Amino acid sequence: xxxxxxxxxxxxxxxxxxxxxxxxxxxxxxxxxxxxxxxxxxxxxxxxxxxxxxxxxxxxxxxxxxxxxxxxxxxxxxxxxxxxxxxxxxxxxxxxxxxxxxxxxxxxxxxxxxxxxxxxxxxxxxxxxxxxxxxxxxxxxxxxxxxxxxxxxxxxxxxxxxxxxxxxxxxxxxxxxxxxxxxxxxxxxxxxxxxxxxxxxxxxxxxxxxxxxxxxxxxxxxxxxxxxxxxxxxxxxxxxxxxxxxxxxxxxxxxxxxxxxxxxxxxxxxxxxxxxxxxxxxxxxxxxxxxxxxxxxxxxxxxxxxxxxxxxxxxxxxxxxxxxxxxxxxxxxxxxxxxxxxxxxxxxxxxxxxxxxxxxxxxxxxxxxxxxxxxxxxxxxxxxxxxxxxxxxxxxxxxxxxxxxxxxxxxxxxxxxxxxxxxxxxxxxxxxxxxxxxxxxxxxxxxxxxxxxxxxxxxxxxxxxxxxxxxxxxxxxxxxxxxxxxxxxxxxxxxxxxxxxxxxxxxxxxxxxxxxxxxxxxxxxxxxxxxxxxxxxxxxxxxxxxxxxxxxxxxxxxxxxxxxxxxxxxxxxxxxxxxxxxxxxxxxxxxxxxxxxxxxxxxxxxxxxxxxxxxxxxxxxxxxxxxxxxxxxxxxxxxxxxxxxxxxxxxxxxxxxxxxxxxxxxxxxxxxxxxxxxxxxxxxxxxxxxxxxxxxxxxxxxxx
Ligand code: GCW
Numbered sequence: 001x002x003x004x005x006x007x008x009x010x011x012x013x014x015x016x017x018x019x020x021x022x023x024x025x026x027x028x029x030x031x032x033x034x035x036x037x038x039x040x041x042x043x044x045x046x047x048x049x050x051x052x053x054x055x056x057x058x059x060x061x062x063x064x065x066x067x068x069x070x071x072x073x074x075x076x077x078x079x080x081x082x083x084x085x086x087x088x089x090x091x092x093x094x095x096x097x098x099x100x101x102x103x104x105x106x107x108x109x110x111x112x113x114x115x116x117x118x119x120x121x122x123x124x125x126x127x128x129x130x131x132x133x134x135x136x137x138x139x140x141x142x143x144x145x146x147x148x149x150x151x152x153x154x155x156x157x158x159x160x161x162x163x164x165x166x167x168x169x170x171x172x173x174x175x176x177x178x179x180x181x182x183x184x185x186x187x188x189x190x191x192x193x194x195x196x197x198x199x200x201x202x203x204x205x206x207x208x209x210x211x212x213x214x215x216x217x218x219x220x221x222x223x224x225x226x227x228x229x230x231x232x233x234x235x236x237x238x239x240x241x242x243x244x245x246x247x248x249x250x251x252x253x254x255x256x257x258x259x260x261x262x263x264x265x266x267x268x269x270x271x272x273x274x275x276x277x278x279x280x281x282x283x284x285x286x287x288x289x290x291x292x293x294x295x296x297x298x299x300x301x302x303x304x305x306x307x308x309x310x311x312x313x314x315x316x317x318x319x320x321x322x323x324x325x326x327x328x329x330x331x332x333x334x335x336x337x338x339x340x341x342x343x344x345x346x347x348x349x350x351x352x353x354x355x356x357x358x359x360x361x362x363x364x365x366x367x368x369x370x371x372x373x374x375x376x377x378x379x380x381x382x383x384x385x386x387x388x389x390x391x392x393x394x395x396x397x398x399x400x401x402x403x404x405x406x407x408x409x410x411x412x413x414x415x416x417x418x419x420x421x422x423x424x425x426x427x428x429x430x431x432x433x434x435x436x437x438x439x440x441x442x443x444x445x446x447x448x449x450x451x452x453x454x455x456x457x458x459x460x461x462x463x464x465x466x467x468x469x470x471x472x473x474x475x476x477x478x479x480x481x482x483x484x485x486x487x488x489x490x491x492x493x494x495x496x497x498x499x500x501x502x503x504x505x506x507x508x509x510x511x512x513x514x515x516x517x518x519x520x521x522x523x524x525x526x527x528x529x530x531x532x533x534x535x536x537x538x539x540x541x542x543x544x545x546x547x548x549x550x551x552x553x554x555x556x557x558x559x560x561x562x563x564x565x566x567x568x569x570x571x572x573x574x575x576x577x578x579x580x581x582x583x584x585x586x587x588x589x590x591x592x593x594x595x596x597x598x599x600x601x602x603x604x605x606x607x608x609x610x611x612x613x614x615x616x617x618x619x620x621x622x623x624x625x626x627x628x629x630x631x632x633x634x635x636x637x638x639x640x641x642x643x644x645x646x647x648x649x650x651x652x653x654x655x656x657x658x659x660x661x662x663x664x665x666x667x668x669x670x671x672x673x674x675x676x677x678x679x680x681x682x683x684x685x686x687x688x689x690x691x692x693x694x695x696x697x698x699x700x701x702x703x704x
Pocket of ligand 1: 169183224225304343387
């Protein structure tokens with residue numbers, strides 16, 4: 001029998017308390033059993049050498065990095081600038097002389113790109129900068145034995161997005177409401193515990209390695225809600241940030257910090273944080289200079305301002321451009337950026353007031369500011385207009401600011417998608433968002449917006465991290481795939497999410513005995529491929545969103561937010577449900593889109609079914625494009641969603657004995673909870689709408 005297991009970092013690190021996630025030692029077998037020549041120097045090259053030498057020590061290969069060069073290499077990893085490569089095949093590739101790489105060989109590879117080719121029985125990775133060599137090495141690892149096939153095509157690889165960032169919502173001090181990690185479902189923080197830095201470089205190093213292997217190159221180490229203790233990371237606790245930067249630097253990861261806009265007041269003792277005040281400017285300039293003295297490659301600041309009660313420029317009669325440009329000015333001399341979040345709305349709305357629409361808020365605030373932001377400001381926009389729901393339209397802000405660098409923010413931590421108790425593979429959802437064309441078929445994609453214009457670079461992709469000190473990193477072991485997929489989609493948004501899942505499976509679920517890995521692969525796909533849609537089926541219907549329990553946001557509560565100040569309503573009554581966001585009779589939100597979507601969303605008939613209740617209030621017997629009534633669709637999807645979860649659970653049960661028992665137990669326990677929760681969702685949603693509408697299920701199934 002084949003016995004795939006996840007490897008354990010413990011195998012390398014002695015008594016580590018965490019599993020390896022992807023990259024257990026066994027995935028280095030193909031590379032580690034060969035002759036490998038590394039040509040070039042630098043800190044990141046040292047990381048490559050370290051990886052290769054450990055793999056070779058384990059699997060009997062050889063590593064050369066320096067004379068004498070009597071080298072019989074199967075794999076050459078070389079920096080082009082290091083000069084002639086002491087390997088004829090690789091040198092020919094470097095000179096662009098090998099026919100196989102004509103047309104790919106001498107183009108620019110950038111700071112992170114690489115050329116991967118096969119020539120005369122040698123696999124060659126060439127890069128112009130050390131990060132490219134590291135990414136190229138991980139590519140070879142991903143390919144496994146196929147990296148050494150003679151028909152390996154020669155190709156240049158460069159990331160589509162320059163900035164591929166994880167935002168940790170980790171608090172230094174345990175917050176009375178949000179805890180150690182706000183919206184964290186994977187235990188404590190990797191960086192902080194009970195008010196202090198953890199000082200655990202071994203695990204952080206492993207984390208950096210996982211991130212580099214999927215392409216992440218930036219991280220923010222603290223929550224965007226910056227409380228008192230965390231504010232001081234900018235000043236007297238800066239050493240803790242420098243320590244994290246030190247550990248992650250060998251993996252090409254630049255550290256960023258969330259700062260409070262009120263810092264000049266709360267840390268600097270100034271009477272004001274007014275962005276146009278000279279003393280305030282001077283304070284930020286000096287604080288930022290000190291940051292760069294400690295952390296020369298510091299990435300920049302992340303700011304949540306005038307949002308959900310955080311301080312910001314509004315208090316001084318200034319706008320978001322004034323606020324962002326203040327910090328941009330302090331960062332510019334050092335090459336840093338400010339990432340200014342567009343998640344700004346009125347969280348003290350009166351639910352009786354039908355004229356205020358939370359969906360409109362980010363566009364209302366930010367679109368008029370287009371063109372006013374400094375070059376090193378990135379406006380970071382949540383992918384949807386509300387808040388990381390399992391279904392929302394793409395935010396119209398992303399089509400409204402052509403003169404601004406925009407970053408797209410997604411949420412890997414599963415706040416609204418099952419909190420890492422439910423399987424919900426988000427690759428397909430993010431891929432759909434990134435491939436959306438806000439100006440219609442002839443225009444660019446959201447990924448193009450994140451990539452930015454040539455020359456300036458865009459804001460890239462950011463995800464709220466889903467990782468903690470849990471032994472499986474992400475609480476639910478299968479939620480690791482979301483982290484992996486995030487990095488890979490940020491590198492290449494056109495990748496097929498199912499193919500990404502294959503990569504993750506190959507790199508994580510390694511057979512320890514020769515045997516057929518297919519049952520594991522098939523089961524993973526059967527459980528995960530469609531799991532986001534399954535989650536959507538048994539939760540809030542047809543794009544209406546929320547319906548979660550207030551506060552913690554887990555489990556169903558249809559009216560939980562209906563009479564609150566948060567602006568997330570569904571307006572169900574005896575006749576129908578949904579939010580009228582049309583220009584004709586509603587809040588006018590559809591008008592924030594360019595054509596064709598302004599017209600498509602405005603029309604009840606043309607609006608895609610899955611977003612109908614986001615844009616329209618319709619009668620229960622309204623007939624969808626799929627031919628069913630809204631009410632029957634609600635019943636059908638909720639029954640189907642639960643059945644799908646039951647099938648997932650059964651599939652997983654059959655893998656007992658074929659995967660590491662600790663992983664199997666953890667997933668099984670989570671699937672039990674997912675099933676219980678899905679049943680609760682089904683019964684509450686179906687019962688609620690049956691009681692409101694009085695319309696029975698056409699199939700006579702049990703509704704309470
Ligand atoms: O959805 C909300 C979350 C908050 C979060 C906020 C944000 C960090 O519930 O926990 O705060 O979004 O994105 O700023």
